[in-house]
Amino acid sequence: MKLIKQIDVFTPDHIGIKDILISDDKIVAIEDEIRFDVTGVAIDVIDGKGMLATPGFIDCHFHILGGGGEGGYQNRTPEVKLSQLTSAGVTTVVGCLGTDGVGRDMTALISKAKGLKAEGISAYVYDGSYRLPLDPVTDSLIKDFLTIEEIIGIGEIAISDHRSSQPTFDEFTRAAADARVGGMLSGKAGIINVHLGGGKKKYDLILRTVSETEIPISQFLPTHANRTSELFEASVAFAKMGGTIDFTASEDPDFWEKEDDEVRFSKGLKRLLDEGIGLDQFTMTSDGQGSLPYFDENNQFIGLGVGSSKALMVGIKEAVEKEQIPLEIALRAITCNPAKILQLGHKGRLEKGMDADLCLLHKEDLRIDTVIAKGQIMVEEEVVKVWGTFEQ
Template sequence: MLTLIEGGRVYTPDPVGVQSILLADGHVGKVGEVDRSALERLGADYEVIDASGCIVVPGFIDPHTHLLGGSGETGFSTQTPEFFISEIVRFGITTVVGTLGVDTTMKTMAGLLAKVKGLKEQGINAFCWTGGYDVPPSSILGTVREDIMFIDEVIGAGEVAIADERALAPDPLQLARTATHAHVGGMLAKKAGLVHIHCGDSDRRLSVLRDVLNDHDVKPSWFYSTHIERTEKLVEEAIELSNQGMPCDMDVVEGDLHRWVRYWLDHGGNPERLTVSSDASMTGHGLVWQQVRECVLEHGFTLEQMLPMITRNTGRILKLREKGEIRKAFVGDLVMLEEGSLEIVHVISQGKMMVRDGKLTCEENWLKDSDREIHLSGRKNEGGSDDD
């Protein structure tokens, strides 16, 4: 099946004007002028999507999401349920990277890997980090190196917690060993091999990372720190290490992404080393696009400034091959946004329509054999929540 998208203003994520996009076998076959009569002469089935009045952008990549749900840090009854594909793709996210957090007892690596494989079966790109807050991280095959090398979906280790009362306070040697194992595993398997670092709210901030870098043969580019938007001092320390090569991530849980992206840029942060994630557990995946959209519509950022933080930057940093851009031979992950409002109109994952005219066209595979009825709607408390 071929899909021809016509009339849309394309961001690759760089703006390239009105272009046609031809999808073939789940990938981008061409960006530019496409001769529809030539397709007809081939005799192949094809669908035409009129994207007039729309902006066409790459599918969004969420590098940090608790796919199995939150840990329930105030009691077993406060655990949150796992996420379903319909909760993810409806907000333009076509690639997710799942992670465990403080709880590696009830939320296990085997369970996370199974969830990732299930999402892949349903048509989106899904990966995971191996481990959790613990050092050495929990793994499936025995070490993070083996997980990265031999499990396709595992791209790195984490989220390892530092500067947090829930962390095991890893010493520099432990962290250096974990980083080396992950790096070597990534090098041998042609993967990112990063250690994904959870930055807590302790005054220690990133001090242990600096100790690792000062005392061991470890490079800043082997780490990928998240939750760096907690304080201005933490952002400044993250910028310092980022300018030495460490990529960084900001989550959107608190709803103030515009403030922290501005602070990053105004204080010398490299925009190409910054990504945005949902940290979905208590809050959902929809905040990613909601916050990016508000940055553009209400806070003076341009679309070309913000899009790379949820597309190209993430794909490059995590070495997710053929993802994060609209380019020939890249995976056919696209989102079509309404001009002006930037509301999501269509979502395509791997060449397959998942959202059409704002309505889901996919559903969880298990529903066809189930008589369950589930109707849940969260009532977020004023002020928000940050439950990893």
């Protein structure tokens, strides 16, 4: 058991200074003061003074097997390691493939997710890749949902992108319909995670599906919604229709905004709030392990980097410090909002009965100090305590 004393709690709603009691992998109490003295029961006491408690972060678009590859075999990025996620505050990750659904396949993706679960965090996957029709693991997409625990949606299906399979309306709606039914039958979200490219058609396939079928707008989670300012305008319109949009975070938002016309999360969120968009209609993900080009001061290409979940905290801090967005609102993007749309009812909030996934942050600069996943301390005082199997 663990007792966190006198910490400023964000559930993500701000509820003030509290004690938090954890037993095994669950939160069993959050009270003004908890006194615990039972003979024969060991309890670890954590001093929370000067720190904030938040739900563990949910990164629901991550290439856990690695990504990239569009520039040739040498551009394939490596698999993620456990500590890369936990040191960034991530306690739940959703893995996806991408352009390459052949050199990396669903069996490997599911196996990687199972490995991360065995190492101590929660992990799920989207079924498929950029391309349609999907190539299910079993003989049908619906059966995949019913028989494979980790599958909670499909994607990332690419549209409006030269790398997509240029899916027809019938292909797109059939996949969406099967994901919805598969989700209903298995008690999962059945979400359709859609990669938005920089093409001129933008949301056309999604909007036509919502208009011409009975599949609701809530079934879609379009990602890279802030890829360009033009696409972001379409994303704002989509949100006004009731849709949820996913921002892609960046560790260097100044660079990407300047070079690629990308709208940084902080500015995009401020715009959504100004437009009166609902507080549950946005998420932020890292697109982790995707390949990132780097340039020198003369804008000459100098090499490739790799996307990281560390970008999530960069986005949150910038929203708070530069746009004066309340922390409890910014945190929703990586806590309760992804938990809601992905129907992870035991994740995303600090409440009695929820999974004991927490981040403890330093109040003065929001620096991650301690990360607890399913009741286990993964990072303590900024030092990794639990390493992946082959990390040391």
